[in-house]
Amino acid sequence: MNEQELRERIAMHGQSIFNRGLTAGSSGNISVRVPDGMLITPTNSCLGRLDPERISKISNTGHLISGDKPSKEAFLHHSMYQSRPDEQSIVHLHSTHSVAVSCLENVDRSNALPPITAYYVMRVGTLPVVPYFAPGDERLAGAVEQAAKASRAVLLSNHGPVVAGKSLDAAVASTEELEETAKLFLMLRQEKTRYLTDADVTELNQRFPG
Numbered sequence: 028m029n030e031q032e033l034r035e036r037i038a039m040h041g042q043s044i045f046n047r048g049l050t051a052g053s054s055g056n057i058s059v060r061v062p063d064g065m066l067i068t069p070t071n072s073c074l075g076r077l078d079p080e081r082i083s084k085i086s087n088t089g090h091l092i093s094g095d096k097p098s099k100e101a102f103l104h105h106s107m108y109q110s111r112p113d114e115q116s117i118v119h120l121h122s123t124h125s126v127a128v129s130c131l132e133n134v135d136r137s138n139a140l141p142p143i144t145a146y147y148v149m150r151v152g153t154l155p156v157v158p159y160f161a162p163g164d165e166r167l168a169g170a171v172e173q174a175a176k177a178s179r180a181v182l183l184s185n186h187g188p189v190v191a192g193k194s195l196d197a198a199v200a201s202t203e204e205l206e207e208t209a210k211l212f213l214m215l216r217q218e219k220t221r222y223l224t225d226a227d228v229t230e231l232n233q234r235f236p237g
C-alpha cells in the first residue's frame with residue numbers, strides 16, 4: 028500500500044472502530060510505519076472523523092514532517108516499534124472491557140487474560156500489564172518497550188490496550204479480539220471455567236506461528 032492508501036485505511040478503520048463504540052470521544056490513536064517514519068493520528072482527534080490529509084507524519088527521530096500535531100502517545104508507539112521490528116502498525120484504544128481489566132487490582136501482571144479461546148491465543152497470545160503512568164508520560168516508553176519484547180499486546184494500567192500487528196488490518200483485528208476476550212473474561216469471573224491448557228496453547232503456537 029502506498030502512503031495515500033495507508034492514510035485512507037487509517038481513517039476507514041478509525042471510523043469503523045468509533046462507530047462500533049470501541050473507543051469514545053477523542054480517545055485512542057493509530058499508527059502505521061512508512062519508509063521515512065510513521066503516520067499517526069493527530070492528538071485530540073476523534074477516530075470517527077479523521078481527515079486522511081491531516082494525519083500526522085513524523086520522522087524516525089520524532090520530528091513532525093507534515094499534518095496536524097501528533098498524538099501525545101507517539102513516543103509510546105515509537106518504543107513499541109523499537110521492540111518489535113517486524114510489526115507495521117499499532118492501535119491503542121479505550122475499549123471498555125479491556126480498560127475494565129486494566130483496572131482490576133488482582134490481575135496477573137505478567138499476563139492479564141487467560142487463554143479462553145483458540146482465536147485469542149492466535150491473535151494476541153499474552154498480555155503483560157504495564158504500571159500506571161499518566162497519558163503522555165515518557166516513563167511509559169521504557170515500560171512498554173520492555174513488556175513488548177515478549178508480546179505484541181500490552182495493557183496500560185487504568186488506561187487501556189496497545190496492540191501491534193504486521194499490518195494495520197492485523198493490529199485492528201487483534202485489538203478487537205482482545206476486547207472480546209476481556210468481555211468474556213469478565214462474564215466468566217463467577218463461573219467455573221475451563222481455560223485452554225498449556226498443551227493446547229503450545230499446539231496452537233506451533234500450528235499458527237507469528
Ligand SMILES: O=C(O)[C@@H](O)C(=O)COP(=O)(O)O
Nearest residue numbers: 054055056070071098099162
Ligand atoms: O488516554 C490518552 O489521553 C491517550 O492515550 C489517548 O488515548 C488519546 O490521546 P491523543 O492520541 O493524544 O489524542
Ligand SMILES: [Zn+2]
Nearest residue numbers: 054055162187
Ligand atoms: Zn489512551
